[in-house]
Amino acid sequence: MRANAAEQIVTDGDRKGRKASKETRRQQLIEATIDSLAKRGYSETTMADVADGAGLSRGIVNFHFESKENLLVATLQYMADEYANHWGAALEKAGPRASDQLWALVAADFDRRICTKRKLAAWCAFWGEAKSRPTYQALCGARDVKYQEIFVSLCAALKDEGGYVYEPESTALGLCAMMEGLWLRLMMGDGLARETAHEAAISYLSSVFPAHMTLQGPKQGT
Template identity: 80%
Template sequence: MKMRVNAAEQDAAEGERKGRKASKETRRQQLIEATIDSLAKRGYSETTLADVADGANLSRGIVNFHFESKEKLLVATLQYMADEYAVHWQAALDRAGPRPADRLWAVVAADFDRRICTKRKLAAWCAFWGEAKSRPTYQALCGARDVKYQETVIALCAELKAEGGYDYAPEPMALSLCAMLEGLWLRLMMGDGTTRETAHEAAIVFIVTAFPNHVSYQGPK
């Protein structure tokens, strides 16, 4: 009987520990989402810990407990957004299979998926980009992921060139493609009337023109 009681107590303690851990993760995520909202609404310099706490419907003490300072909260938010973006495009690439045309189509489409390409997240990215030049921490945080993305696109351009006999160098073509995608995100951030759908259509026009033997307006050939 005593062994059964001890086992029950251990199970209860373990459940409580997991509950505390889940609660901590939930609170952190609430604060990160509230930070994204505040960046989108107020911008970088005007976002305060008080704004984040109010947006998350949590006390300011909770914000200080989890992140200690505004800078640590912002770094955690950027880390979350960078990880989310990297996981998203990598998953799209993996689902596409081995053909380079399918993989290129998937990578481009991933940039305009409604899970990633939203007004609030684009505005938050814009806020961070505006600070990146003067904050090496932000550059270092996203640098490795940017390199991996760039290398992936270069490799795709090289495969497509080998298959299609195109007259371009893979690295400049990859740079052009990435710059085009970044430019469309910037247009979406500026709110000039460009929509997620029209931006995606513009990206398709680019890759159809650049890789006509592999891609049509309807999809990979």
């Protein structure tokens, strides 16, 4: 019985090792895909480029993803999950006040874990293809709607508290568009630094919500 138990432990360990190896390989390939999208763009990225970038054989790419489209969908899914989890955690950590939550969401967009040139370039590569690829729209569409709804809700709450005269929907749209524009400027590499882009977003917040925001952060007691 001891021998059988030992054999079972070895078998379970082998299975866990193979599973970990599979997940590790997939992640390596996804990271290499992000690198290639940032360097070459969407159309010029090939499975061979990804394999070479990951330091793996081309057969490994085919084994895990079978096609370039599957690889790109998996990469977009990973990036969308990472982004949603990131801003979701920031929102939860901010606490119940609308001003703190909005400040945290804006700050999350310029966090160095998310806001890097390679990731922004990869996002832009996918954005350029989204119009003609319903799969890409489906992957991110529902999350984009939820994200926008949160901004509308926060703008509405701040309007009620501060007596502002803006329309929450249009203000939220303008805020999100401003942040996307700063991401685009950062991706273009025209000398704009991530910290400077974040400061510009903060300046926008303080001008739109003067009763709640300063350049240093949300006002206390509002």
